[in-house]
Amino acid sequence: MPTTSELAKAAGQALEFLKAQPEIQEAEVFAAANGSLLTRINYTSHIPCNGVEEPKSTESYGIGIQAVFATPEGRKIGFGSEPSDLTLEGARRALDKARQGAVHDPEFHSLPRPTGEPRTLGDYHDPKLLRVPDEALVEAGWKVVSGTLRTFVASSRLAELAGSEAAVKTLGLILGGDVTILQERVAVVSTHMPTVQTDESTLVMSFLTAMVESEDAKGSGWSTGTRLDHFTDEAGVDAAVNAIRAIGGQRVRSGDYTVIFGRQPVADLLNNLVLPACTASSFYTSSTPFLGKLGRPVASPMFSIYDHGAMPGLMGSKGITCEGLPTGRTDLIKNGRLVGCLSNWYETQRLLRDRKLTEKLGVDADAARGALAPRNGFRFGAGGGRQFDCQPGVSASNVVVEGAESVSLDELIGRVRNGLYVGRIWYTYPINGLRAGDFTCTVVADSFIIRDGRLAEPIKANTIRINDSVTRVLTHIVGITKDVKGTLVWAADEVVYAPEIAVTGVHVDEIAGFMEDLT
């Protein structure tokens, strides 16, 4: 894989080449090298298995060019890329593709220009994570498997349930999930920002699910970090502990409950509903439930969220966007009011010039400008990484949730007194489209009944479905905990630093009664 300096050299040479082309008015070069190393875990005590099922990796590198051409038919913009070639020949091929595919886009204004904001984050990755040998990849997977198995073996509760230590395997113990290491190197340069900028980022993360399947007991564990030295078996141990804790789950009757959403559900609701509703493109397409509400209340006054791609030590931090602009803090909802959008250069430019801007955002261009800072133009794809072969989209980075008058979890449970603690939800979708705000999901793990101000029995996995609306949930928040933890959602680009949030009147339907009688 090429080094960052090789990417920088290639990007600089390519821009010089592009500047020499007479028909090119503006150009941007993005060179990247990405590695994704992943061990997928599959342990089952009652079914033959591999423990570490897939120690694997994918890698790619190349160069992407976005160019604006002066043509007899007018100004056209095109994008092309070439994999595995950082030479001028590679740049020439990418340019040929950009030229061939160039179109006249009436909403294109310009390629990104400096915003005046300074870059604040640099040299923050772990060099060890850029050089992980095959054996170390496998070891990382077995580290978390061993953590889980050790916890299961040491559990007197499991031995008691099974009748003997030797019979514990008959309980149907499961561990699934992965350890993933992401390696990203990028270089970007353009006619408007002619000094090559580079960035390197690394991330190691694990997300695991453990089960005592005979008891329908499921628990989750996860860990994130930017340093290989800091990676432990924590996620494996947590998953096993939480699965054992979930033994003895009870069914819950249909009705409206005060629910404390745990960190994973908060991250899931944000990933699938709130963040898509806060992107500039969803305002442009009139598909957000917050249409026309910039500056207006959309949530409880105690609820605030912001995206911050430049905060040192957070998992999703990056020095620059894939457009060469500095990352930074973008407030999205502040004290319940919608105050900002996730955006990239293109979306900001076209939305500010949209003649229906006031209808879509609720304010005019002068008022909207500050809310549309292009700090989130990333080229995520292919399961992680900043990819050379696609144009910038809009993605969150680190999303931080904050609550006014936040309290400890014990205090929040005490305040709720009677309700449900929901620790993990599943398949959360805007069932009638994003704009309608209706969503549904099922409760799959890490959940408890709250009775008399304490956590009581676990809720049996897969026995309730939540049917509600995100606009209603946001406005019925009654409490938020103090502590946040970096939380991942399957296939999501961002890391959510989530607290636990209490919401009144959440509608729950009891489901899958037939499973009790299944033989």
Next chain:
Amino acid sequence: MAKKITVDQVDRIKEMVHDLATTYARSLAHLQYADVRIEVTEGKAAAAENGASKFSGEDYGFGFGIRVLAGERTLAPGYFGRSLGAADLEQLEKILKEGLHSAYRRAMANGEWKATAREKFGSLGDSLTDTRLQLIHVRQEVVPAEYEIDPRTMDLGKMVRYTTDVSRQVAGVHGQLKYNFISTMTQLARELFASSEGALIDQAFALTQGMCYVVAESGGTSQELYDVLGHQRGWEVLERGVDEPLVHFPPFVQFSLNLTNEAVELAGAPALPSSDREVVVVTDPHYNTLVSHEIIGHPVELDRVLKMETAYAGRSWLLRSLDKHQVGKQVASPLVTAYSDPSLPGYGHYTYDHEGTPAKRVVHIERGIFRGFMNSRQTAAIFGGDPNGHWKATDASLVPLIRMSTTVFDKGDRAPEDIIGEVDHGYYLVGHRIPSIAESRENFRISARKVYEIEHGRLGRLYRDGGIMADTKDYLMKVDAVGTDFRIYPIPNCGKGQPMQTKKLGNGGPTMRSRARLTGPVVGAMD
């Protein structure tokens, strides 16, 4: 200067890859099995928004993936994948050998750790066993693609003009249409598979797709709808539509205009009220396409069934353990038969899967009785039975998973109009929209594009934002009519795996009737 990458490149590297997977791989001391997958794609795409062109491009894809089973004390798997470019052609053999060695090192290390864990964790180590693959007939075959208009010959400029024109026509339908996005693509892919067992399979696939996304608004109510028209054929399917016995589409422009008119009509319709109790529901073939996908196809994927997707795609209610499962038991009404068949036309068609297994029909439910699962060689070795060819990846550099081919409800013997005509009071769901399924697929909620009230056997009022919710087994057991109007539709975006693989496949079925609860919007949520 590097050579241009075309699908014809496969002809030039075939022997080298075969030799690498056989003679060279077998020379590694503790290697039990290896396979190499290489894919070359030539594709073109265009996109337009609100009548204006937004993007077009022509490019190639080139990548490989390697699997090795090896080990000294226990056999274990190791994988390696990479994307490639034209500059890699000169040293392709060297790159593939490095990938093979990397996969081998991972398998060896994995086998060693597995053996150690087996010794260390007492009875919990018993299930950590050698990785085995069920035997298959090892084949060498070339399978050509089917198309009239070769995707490689399509003029990109023509695609841009066509796509922009469709978007322009859609934009002109009605003032209530707020937004449209139209995209088209056509591509030819060639996949080469070689294994240490001697397999050498060269399959080609054409694929052409048009996608339409629209947002309509009326009085503060909006409707976002999207749908795709697609087939494993050339550009002709967009210009002329498809008129085959099982796959039928109008030309893409008409397809898009129909969807747009639907969105405008729905934006002005009332919301469907939810029901507290079950009602009679009749579902059309497009809606049942998603039902068959979610509650038949996914829960019969044997990797999920064997708990391998517990952390991601979920498990299956059809199997608790190897000796406690639903095979041979009644799980549906005797009127319900369902199967997966890679020989059916459409997105789910192929001859061999990505481990060289000849693909064949597998019956999941036969007249209400559960019969079996889609599998891979590894999962078949664990559960038993012959491999049926459903191990597929979306890209050669990614590890395959068990995926649907074309999973469908079989047709019945009732006229669709009679199925509706017999209903005194009920609801008719037309077109699928968005699903949410429980973890083991034991419960589902799926929204429909349109819901009509049925009164005295006739379609009445139209509702928006409606759907149904039911427990899977209860819903299947209550099916009391199955139509003759069997149809197959494309599913363009089925997500599974880590990293996520978004796959194109086929689903379908006829009109069916059952009972379920109606689900509408949350009342008062927007206030």
